[in-house]
Amino acid sequence: GAVVSQHPSRVICKSGTSVKIECRSLDFQATTMFWYRQFPKQSLMLMATSNEGSKATYEQGVEKDKFLINHASLTLSTLTVTSAHPEDSSFYICSAAAPRASEAFFGQGTRLTVV
Amino acid sequence: TQLLEQSPQFLSIQEGENLTVYCNSSSVFSSLQWYRQEPGEGPVLLVTVVTGGEVKKLKRLTFQFGDARKDSSLHITAAQPGDTGLYLCAGDSSGTYKYIFGTGTRLKVLA
Numbered sequence: 001g002a003v004v005s006q007h008p009s010r011v012i013c014k015s016g017t018s019v020k021i022e023c024r025s026l027d028f029q030a031t032t033m034f035w036y037r038q039f040p041k042q043s044l045m046l047m048a049t050s051n052e053g054s055k056a057t058y059e060q061g062v063e064k065d066k067f068l069i070n071h072a073s074l075t076l077s078t079l080t081v082t083s084a085h086p087e088d089s090s091f092y093i094c095s096a097a098a099p100r101a102s103e104a105f106f107g108q109g110t111r112l113t114v115v
Numbered sequence: 116t117q118l119l120e121q122s123p124q125f126l127s128i129q130e131g132e133n134l135t136v137y138c139n140s141s142s143v144f145s146s147l148q149w150y151r152q153e154p155g156e157g158p159v160l161l162v163t164v165v166t167g168g169e170v171k172k173l174k175r176l177t178f179q180f181g182d183a184r185k186d187s188s189l190h191i192t193a194a195q196p197g198d199t200g201l202y203l204c205a206g207d208s209s210g211t212y213k214y215i216f217g218t219g220t221r222l223k224v225l226a
Contacts, residue, residue: 032211032212034213036216042219043203043216043218044158044203044205044214044216046214046215049213091155093157093158095212095214096212097212102146102165103146103148103160103163104212104214105160106150106157106158106159106160107157109156109157111155
């Protein structure tokens with residue numbers, strides 16, 4: 001299947017700082033990527049849809065000014081958690097669908113810990 | 116808000132037993148995916164079902180999509196310790212790969 005890669009896999013940052021997470025489609029172009037968040041012992045919750053060349057679409061309850069999404073190329077979307085707080089600590093996962101694919105493929109996830 | 120309820124939430128069984136996990140919704144989906152997730156990793160696709168009533172088999176795993184495309188089930192035959200993990204169903208209502216995930220079923224198979 002298609003490969004989606006996230007970087008970094010783990011990051012620890014201080015409260016109040018910002019951290020950027022990258023999501024790359026390695027062998028295909030993706031006009032749309034999706035960002036999910038997963039808290040411990042819970043399922044994945046969709047945060048936003050990342051659209052190449054245009055603004056991201058955020059799900060209800062997700063602060064767009066806190067979770068900045070940039071999709072500047074067909075193979076890269078970035079999620080920046082601004083002014084991070086301990087409650088932002090979570091597992092962040094992206095997905096993308098290759099052209100003519102029947103399903104989306106997921107990255108390996110990024111574990112964010114805010115101290 | 117679309118919801119996908121999975122049952123059971125937790126399941127601990129002995130090696131060799133059979134089990135069924137259910138994924139239910141009041142919404143219709145154009146496709147439904149089943150994933151397995153290991154701790155600290157992204158979900159790995161097991162199967163995609165798109166046609167109402169469809170049944171797919173993957174070795175000891177059997178997946179069924181409800182006739183109305185609102186629900187699905189995953190049946191594992193002769194479970195093995197390697198089947199241990201978090202099983203997630205995910206529905207796509209608009210064909211845009213924008214998934215709503217189920218609440219998850221945490222399976223533990225004891226040797």
